Amino acid sequence: MSDLERRVVEALRTCYDPEIPANIYELGLIYALKVDPSGAVSVQMTLTAPNCPVAGSLPAEVKRKIQAVAGVTDAQVELVWDPPWDRSRLSQAALVQLGLF
Numbered sequence: 001m002s003d004l005e006r007r008v009v010e011a012l013r014t015c016y017d018p019e020i021p022a023n024i025y026e027l028g029l030i031y032a033l034k035v036d037p038s039g040a041v042s043v044q045m046t047l048t049a050p051n052c053p054v055a056g057s058l059p060a061e062v063k064r065k066i067q068a069v070a071g072v073t074d075a076q077v078e079l080v081w082d083p084p085w086d087r088s089r090l091s092q093a094a095l096v097q098l099g100l101f
Contacts, residue, residue: 007070017054022097024058029045029047031046041072042078049085059079063075
């Protein structure tokens with residue numbers, strides 16, 4: 001993982017699902033992260049449910065936080081629904097944080 005990619009991941013870890021007290025990275029909502037050497041970042045992400053109340057605002061927040069990372073020249077965030085999110089995508093850290101481990 002490059003230094004820029006690490007910093008982008010740290011920025012993603014500051015974004016939280018409003019209904020679950022864990023960040024979107026540990027929840028497994030980030031399906032793909034690509035960081036080009038030029039600084040262009042593209043993310044494919046999902047939400048815990050299609051009717052999530054932050055469906056309109058969370059992807060925009062993710063984009064703003066990525067754009068604020070030093071070295072990022074462009075940020076694209078795509079909201080995807082396939083495959084549907086489920087609990088199997090939770091990291092060990094999220095399982096512990098949510099008391100599910």
